[in-house]
Amino acid sequence: MLRKPSPRAHRLPTSSGIFHFWLAFLLGQVGLLRGHPQCLDFGPPFQPPLHLDFCSDYESFGCCDQLKDHRLAARYRDIMDYLDLGAHELCGGYIKDILCQECSPYAAHLYDAENPQTPLRNLPGLCADYCSAFHSSCHSAISLLTNDRRLRETHEKDGAHFCHLLNLPDKDYCFPNVLRSDHLNRNLGVVAKDHRGCLQLCLTEVANGLRNPVSMVHAGDGTHRFFVAEQVGVVWVYLPDGSRLEQPFLDLKNLVLTTPWVGDERGFLGLAFHPRFRRNRKFYIYYSCLGKKKVEKIRISEMKVSRADPNKADPKSERVILEIEEPASNHNGGQLLFGVDGYMYIFTGDGGQAGDPFGKFGNAQNKSSLLGKVLRIDVNRPGSDGKRYRVPRDNPFVTEPGAHPAVYAYGIRNMWRCAVDRGDPVTRQGRGRMFCGDVGQNRFEEVDIIVKGGNYGWRAKEGFECYDRKLCHNASLNDILPIYAYGHAVGKSVTGGYVYRGCESPNLNGLYIFGDFMSGRAPPGKCENKAMPVKTRSKRVQFRPLAKTVLDLLKEQSEKAARKFSNATSASRPDRTSSQKGPSKKPASPAAGSRKTLRGPGTKKRARVWSPGPQGKRKMRRKTQSRGVRRSAQRGQAGRGLPGPLLSGWLVGGSARGDPPRPVEALTANRGL
Numbered sequence: 001m002l003r004k005p006s007p008r009a010h011r012l013p014t015s016s017g018i019f020h021f022w023l024a025f026l027l028g029q030v031g032l033l034r035g036h037p038q039c040l041d042f043g044p045p046f047q048p049p050l051h052l053d054f055c056s057d058y059e060s061f062g063c064c065d066q067l068k069d070h071r072l073a074a075r076y077r078d079i080m081d082y083l084d085l086g087a088h089e090l091c092g093g094y095i096k097d098i099l100c101q102e103c104s105p106y107a108a109h110l111y112d113a114e115n116p117q118t119p120l121r122n123l124p125g126l127c128a129d130y131c132s133a134f135h136s137s138c139h140s141a142i143s144l145l146t147n148d149r150r151l152r153e154t155h156e157k158d159g160a161h162f163c164h165l166l167n168l169p170d171k172d173y174c175f176p177n178v179l180r181s182d183h184l185n186r187n188l189g190v191v192a193k194d195h196r197g198c199l200q201l202c203l204t205e206v207a208n209g210l211r212n213p214v215s216m217v218h219a220g221d222g223t224h225r226f227f228v229a230e231q232v233g234v235v236w237v238y239l240p241d242g243s244r245l246e247q248p249f250l251d252l253k254n255l256v257l258t259t260p261w262v263g264d265e266r267g268f269l270g271l272a273f274h275p276r277f278r279r280n281r282k283f284y285i286y287y288s289c290l291g292k293k294k295v296e297k298i299r300i301s302e303m304k305v306s307r308a309d310p311n312k313a314d315p316k317s318e319r320v321i322l323e324i325e326e327p328a329s330n331h332n333g334g335q336l337l338f339g340v341d342g343y344m345y346i347f348t349g350d351g352g353q354a355g356d357p358f359g360k361f362g363n364a365q366n367k368s369s370l371l372g373k374v375l376r377i378d379v380n381r382p383g384s385d386g387k388r389y390r391v392p393r394d395n396p397f398v399t400e401p402g403a404h405p406a407v408y409a410y411g412i413r414n415m416w417r418c419a420v421d422r423g424d425p426v427t428r429q430g431r432g433r434m435f436c437g438d439v440g441q442n443r444f445e446e447v448d449i450i451v452k453g454g455n456y457g458w459r460a461k462e463g464f465e466c467y468d469r470k471l472c473h474n475a476s477l478n479d480i481l482p483i484y485a486y487g488h489a490v491g492k493s494v495t496g497g498y499v500y501r502g503c504e505s506p507n508l509n510g511l512y513i514f515g516d517f518m519s520g521r522a523p524p525g526k527c528e529n530k531a532m533p534v535k536t537r538s539k540r541v542q543f544r545p546l547a548k549t550v551l552d553l554l555k556e557q558s559e560k561a562a563r564k565f566s567n568a569t570s571a572s573r574p575d576r577t578s579s580q581k582g583p584s585k586k587p588a589s590p591a592a593g594s595r596k597t598l599r600g601p602g603t604k605k606r607a608r609v610w611s612p613g614p615q616g617k618r619k620m621r622r623k624t625q626s627r628g629v630r631r632s633a634q635r636g637q638a639g640r641g642l643p644g645p646l647l648s649g650w651l652v653g654g655s656a657r658g659d660p661p662r663p664v665e666a667l668t669a670n671r672g673l
Contacts, residue, residue, distance in 0.1 A: 036492065038106070091138035110124035111124055128163055211232055220275065231264075233252040235271065266326075266332055267288055269286050275338050288326070288332060299322075302379065330353070355441065356372065364411050367404065369404070391405040396408065416437060421501070437497070499511070
């Protein structure tokens with residue numbers, strides 16, 4: 001039975017300039033998220049308001065209300081009326097399980113609904129072993145479950161072919177794997193590697209206890225505060241010392257349209273501070289809302305910080321800048337950015353459902369639609385037509401008939417997180433480039449650099465490949481190709497990331513570090529090498545480093561502190577032998593009067609120590625002892641490891657000089673959001 005999921009983020013949180021939180025959060029959510037669920041209507045899974053009598057396994061979280069549950073129960077009874085008592089016992093459980101997959105939070109994947117190029121399945125995808133057992137016991141009932149001609153023709157003759165027809169390309173989603181697969185439900189952020197190795201980064205946790213965090217930004221005002229937005233509509237302030245203010249910066253829960261359930265893509269999705277925030281106190285928000293006649297919309301608004309409290313937004317200051325109607329509940333985009341030109345960039349999704357089915361060519365290729373676009377507006381000046389923004393004169397389609405003048409780039413499916421490259425700290429090379437992760441449909445995920453007037457291909461193309469073949473073959477040859485794309489054997493929902501330009505890890509300078517919602521695996525690297533044995537006749541000269549790393553110094557400090565504490569504890573313990581004999585007139589030397597054997601870690605031989613005596617002429621036999629100390633030190637050096645949590649992500653980049661990013665093969669493990 002599916003459990004009610006923890007109200008955690010179904011997306012990765014993001015950061016503008018402080019990517020350590022983003023990485024640490026990816027690790028911190030292991031085991032808390034429940035994969036990438038979606039219903040057949042492309043809406044989010046929910047908690048049914050009323051009890052489900054038939055598909056009770058999904059009454060806590062799924063895609064069925066009581067009415068649909070009753071319809072499935074009625075169909076079950078109709079099927080069972082055709083079966084004898086023996087078939088009732090053999091097939092009842094199988095038939096109920098199969099019918100109730102319409103209630104599964106993974107229904108869109110089980111029925112392959114996200115691929116509009118194939119017909120919706122009559123039966124859900126079944127895992128091979130389950131399908132084989134079902135066919136062996138109940139092949140006579142298959143004709144009652146489906147009207148698919150191919151399935152009905154093969155159900156009696158060839159069980160292997162029947163199960164092949166029910167096979168899903170992605171084994172994570174076949175039933176019953178969707179219920180019991182740790183890979184699907186627990187793989188987010190797990191450090192893993194492929195046969196080529198992995199790249200590992202040390203991380204620091206800076207925030208926790210959040211509900212569906214989706215964005216992390218700083219105000220750029222020199223305070224070094226950072227602001228974390230939760231999908232439900234709350235924004236929190238974190239101070240440089242790591243503390244979080246008890247009162248939220250902003251609370252819009254009464255306006256934001258979303259649910260706490262995993263899989264709902266609506267909500268508070270974007271936050272950006274004005275480049276001159278220190279002077280004008282302005283910031284901008286992007287969220288889902290319900291308009292008149294219950295029409296779902298995207299809303300972009302301007303707000304101001306309270307004059308009385310710099311850590312509080314003025315709730316009465318909201319000015320709506322732009323609203324866009326959303327035809328479906330998914331693919332809502334959500335990124336707001338200010339470019340180096342001072343203009344605001346807005347990244348919208350294609351409108352939802354699957355395959356961008358709106359109009360002849362879809363929203364993304366329709367330049368009159370604001371969906372599936374990168375929009376560029378000037379929020380510092382009002383428009384002449386009463387709008388609260390002005391369209392920059394150099395926008396690429398200002399003079400094109402029928403095109404919306406705010407469109408800056410198009411052909412986008414669902415760019416979830418984008419970031420501006422601050423440029424190389426010395427040469428400034430790369431400054432101003434915008435990197436985006438664009439979530440794929442059912443085959444490829446891609447990373448793009450945004451260029452003025454660019455067409456990124458959707459729905460004609462997905463990644464480097466054709467998606468809509470008719471559109472693809474008639475499309476312009478000037479489509480902007482991704483800088484990197486990967487298939488769903490690697491990852492299933494790209495999130496996006498940042499070009500690293502920080503000072504703490506200079507070796508990462510110029511690399512694009514990003515993540516995938518469904519995987520935390522790493523790019524190819526060299527973590528482990530199994531060397532072939534080498535026969536040697538000459539003696540070995542052990543390597544002893546002349547320099548020490550920061551990690552070595554930290555470890556030495558901790559070991560020194562531990563020894564000091566241990567010695568202090570030993571000194572404070574009373575001498576049980578002395579206390580039994582009564583008070584001593586002369587303090588006893590630990591080594592006085594008798595031989596004692598000292599053994600340290602790694603010491604194989606006994607080190608004998610004599611008291612020098614009152615004349616001070618006896619000498620310690622230090623040779624044996626020093627050998628033990630050397631062995632101990634060598635063992636300690638060999639056992640040194642990297643402390644702290646480890647995270648694997650992707651890096652796509654050039655040299656530290658800021659060369660353009662180059663694609664590297666990446667790793668990980670859902671279908672695009």
